[in-house]
Amino acid sequence: MDGSLRQLERLLSYLREYRWHFIGGIGLVLLMSYTNGVIPVLIRNAIDKGIVTKKYSVAFNYGLLILLVAVFNGIFSFTGRYLLVKSAQHAVYYIRMDAFKAIQRHRMEFFDKTFSGQLISRITNDTERITRFLSFRIRMFVYSIFLIAVSLYYMIRMNVFLSLVALGTIAVVVLLNTTYATKVRPIYDKIRHQTGVIASIATGTIAGIKTIKSLSVEENIQEKFSKENENLYSLNIDAIKITALYGNAPFLILGLAMSAMLYYGGKAIIAKTLTVGELVAFLTYMLTMMWPLRALGFTIGDIQRSLAAAARLFEVIDSAPKAIDAPDAVEINDPKGEVEFRDVWLTYHTGRTVLRGVNLKVSPGEKVLIVGPPGSGKSSILKLIARFYVPDKGEVLIDGVNVKKIKTESLRRIVAYVPQEPFIFNRSIRENIALAKPDAKMDEIIRAAKIAKIHDFISSLPNGYDTIVGEKGVTLSGGQRQRIALARALLLDPKIILLDDPVSNLDAETEKRLVEDLKEILKGRTALIVSQRLSLVKLTDRVIVIKDGRIIEEGKPSELVKKGGAFSEMIRAIGEEYEK
Numbered sequence: 001m002d003g004s005l006r007q008l009e010r011l012l013s014y015l016r017e018y019r020w021h022f023i024g025g026i027g028l029v030l031l032m033s034y035t036n037g038v039i040p041v042l043i044r045n046a047i048d049k050g051i052v053t054k055k056y057s058v059a060f061n062y063g064l065l066i067l068l069v070a071v072f073n074g075i076f077s078f079t080g081r082y083l084l085v086k087s088a089q090h091a092v093y094y095i096r097m098d099a100f101k102a103i104q105r106h107r108m109e110f111f112d113k114t115f116s117g118q119l120i121s122r123i124t125n126d127t128e129r130i131t132r133f134l135s136f137r138i139r140m141f142v143y144s145i146f147l148i149a150v151s152l153y154y155m156i157r158m159n160v161f162l163s164l165v166a167l168g169t170i171a172v173v174v175l176l177n178t179t180y181a182t183k184v185r186p187i188y189d190k191i192r193h194q195t196g197v198i199a200s201i202a203t204g205t206i207a208g209i210k211t212i213k214s215l216s217v218e219e220n221i222q223e224k225f226s227k228e229n230e231n232l233y234s235l236n237i238d239a240i241k242i243t244a245l246y247g248n249a250p251f252l253i254l255g256l257a258m259s260a261m262l263y264y265g266g267k268a269i270i271a272k273t274l275t276v277g278e279l280v281a282f283l284t285y286m287l288t289m290m291w292p293l294r295a296l297g298f299t300i301g302d303i304q305r306s307l308a309a310a311a312r313l314f315e316v317i318d319s320a321p322k323a324i325d326a327p328d329a330v331e332i333n334d335p336k337g338e339v340e341f342r343d344v345w346l347t348y349h350t351g352r353t354v355l356r357g358v359n360l361k362v363s364p365g366e367k368v369l370i371v372g373p374p375g376s377g378k379s380s381i382l383k384l385i386a387r388f389y390v391p392d393k394g395e396v397l398i399d400g401v402n403v404k405k406i407k408t409e410s411l412r413r414i415v416a417y418v419p420q421e422p423f424i425f426n427r428s429i430r431e432n433i434a435l436a437k438p439d440a441k442m443d444e445i446i447r448a449a450k451i452a453k454i455h456d457f458i459s460s461l462p463n464g465y466d467t468i469v470g471e472k473g474v475t476l477s478g479g480q481r482q483r484i485a486l487a488r489a490l491l492l493d494p495k496i497i498l499l500d501d502p503v504s505n506l507d508a509e510t511e512k513r514l515v516e517d518l519k520e521i522l523k524g525r526t527a528l529i530v531s532q533r534l535s536l537v538k539l540t541d542r543v544i545v546i547k548d549g550r551i552i553e554e555g556k557p558s559e560l561v562k563k564g565g566a567f568s569e570m571i572r573a574i575g576e577e578y579e580k
C-alpha cells in the first residue's frame with residue numbers, strides 16, 4: 001500500500017498545474033452530491049406540508065424549489081465533470097509525453113529486452129486507464145461517498161430503524177459489487193490480453209502475407225487463429241455469466257429492502273411515528289443511491305489497478321537515462337573522421353559475448369570492408385561506432401575522443417549509420433530524406449538525393465518529393481530504399497559512413513550500379529562497410545576479417561589474396577572473380 005500511496009502522490013503531482021480546476025471540480029461534485037441528497041427531503045416537505053394538508057400552493061412552491069435544485073444539480077454536474085476531465089486530460093497529456101520521451105531516451109538494449117506491443121500498451125491502454133481514474137473514478141468515488149453520507153444524515157434524522165435497513169442494504173450492495181468487480185476483472189484482463197493475441201496474429205499475417213501465400217500455409221494460420229478466437233469466445237461467455245448473476249443481484253436486494261421499508265413504513269405511518277412524505281423520501285433515497293453504490297463497488301476494485309497502470313508507466317519513465325549525454329560531453333566541431341577501437345569487448349543482454357578484444361584504427365577518409373561468417377560480430381562493430389551499445393571493456397574513439405564523451409547531436413552529425421533494411425516512414429519522400437534535419441532546404445535535399453542517385457527517380461513520380469511512400473503509399477524497391485536512406489544520411493554531410501550490408505537485398509544489376517555510385521558518395525569520408533559481397537572490395541582500401549568476435553586478418557585486398565589466408569579462402573568459397 002505504501003507503494004500505491006507513492007504512485008497516487010506522484011499521479012496527483014501531475015495535476016499541480018491545473019490544481020484549481022481539480023479542486024474546483026471536486027468542490028462542484030460535493031455540491032452535486034448535496035443537491036442530489038437534499039431532493040428527497042424537499043419531496044417529503046412537498047408531500048407532508050403541501051399535498052397531505054391540501055395546501056397546493058405550498059406543494060407547488062416545493063415543486064419549483066425541486067426544479068431549481070435539479071437545475072443547479074445539472075450545472076454542478078456539468079461544470080464539475082468538465083473541470084475534472086480537463087485537469088485529468090492535462091495531467092495525462094504530460095504523463096504520456098514523459099513516457100514517450102523516456103522511451104526515446106532509452107538505450108538500444110532496452111528495446112532488445114522489451115516487447116514493442118508492451119510499450120505501445122503503456123502509452124495507450126495504461127494512460128487511458130489513468131485518465132479514467134483521475135476524471136471518472138475519483139469523481140464517482142467522492143460523489144458516492146458524500147451522497148451516501150448526506151442521505152444517511154437526513155435519513156437518520158427522519159427514522160433510525162429505516163436508516164438501519166438502508167445502511168444494511170448499502171453494505172450488502174457494495175459488498176456484492178466489489179465481489180463482482182474482483183471476479184470479473186481478471187476475466188476482462190484475460191479478454192484484453194486475448195484480444196491482443198488475436199490482433200498480433202492478424203497483424204503478423206498481414207505483414208507476412210507474401211511468405212504465407214508463397215508457402216501456402218493459410219490453413220495453418222487459420223487453425224491458430226481459430227483456436228485463439230475460441231479462447232476469446234469462452235472468456236466472453238465466462239464474463240457474461242458473472243455479469244448476469246452479479247449485475248442483477250443488487251436490484252433484488254434493493255427490491256427486498258424497499259418491500260421491507262414499505263411494510264415497516266406503512267405500519268409506522270398508521271402508528272403515526274412516520275409521515276407519508278418521509279416514507280416516500282426513504283424510497284427515493286434508495287433509488288438515488290443505487291447508481292453511486294454500483295460505481296463505488298467498481299471504484300474500490302479499480303483504484304489498485306489504476307495505480308498499477310501508473311506504476312508501469314512510471315517504471316518506463318524512471319528506468320530511462322535522465323539525460324542522453326554525459327555532463328562532461330564534448331562537441332567535435334571540425335571532425336577528421338578517424339575511428340579507433342582499443343581492446344573492445346561487447347556482450348549483449350542475452351549473455352553472448354560477440355566482440356573479444358577488437359583493436360582497430362581507421363584513418364580519416366579510409367574505406368574499410370568488414371567481412372566474416374554470419375554472426376561473427378561485424379554489424380556489432382558498426383553499432384558501437386554509432387553508440388547504439390557501449391562496450392563492456394575497452395574504448396571506441398572518434399578523432400581520439402571516446403564516443404561516450406561526445407555529445408549525441410555532434411555524434412549524429414559526424415556518423416551516419418545506414419542499416420541493412422532501412423526504415424522508410426509512411427510520409428513524403430522529402431520528409432523521409434530530411435528526417436534528421438527537418439528544416440533542410442529543398443536544394444539541400446535535392447543535392448543529397450542527387451549524390452545518392454535517386455533524384456531522377458523521385459522527379460519522375462507525379463508528386464515528386466511530396467510523394468507519400470511506405471504503407472498505403474508508393475512502394476519502393478530494395479535499391480530505392482537504400483538510396484533514400486543514403487540521401488537521408490548524406491544530408492548531414494557526415495565524415496563517417498557506416499554501411500551495414502548495403503547490397504545484400506539487391507539484384508546483380510542494381511548492386512553494380514550502387515557500388516559505382518558509392519564511390520562518389522563516399523568520397524572524402526571515412527567508410528566502414530559490412531558485406532559478404534566482393535563487389536564492394538573495389539571501393540575499399542583495407543579488408544578486415546572477423547571470426548568469433550576477433551579480427552583474424554587484415555590488410556589491402558590484393559595483399560590478402562596473395563597471402564592466401566581466410567580472405568582468399570572466402571573468395572574461393574564464394575566462387576566469385578576477384579578484380580581490383
Ligand SMILES: Nc1ncnc2c1ncn2[C@@H]1O[C@H](COP(=O)(O)OP(=O)(O)OP(=O)(O)O)[C@@H](O)[C@H]1O
Nearest residue numbers: 112348349350354373374375376377378379380381
Ligand atoms: N541486439 C542484440 N541483442 C542480442 N544479441 C545480438 C544483438 N545483435 C546481435 N546479436 C547477436 O550477436 C551476434 C553477432 O551479431 P552481428 O549482427 O554483429 O553479426 P554479423 O557478423 O553482422 O552477422 P550477419 O552477417 O549475419 O549480419 C549474433 O549471434 C547475434 O545473434
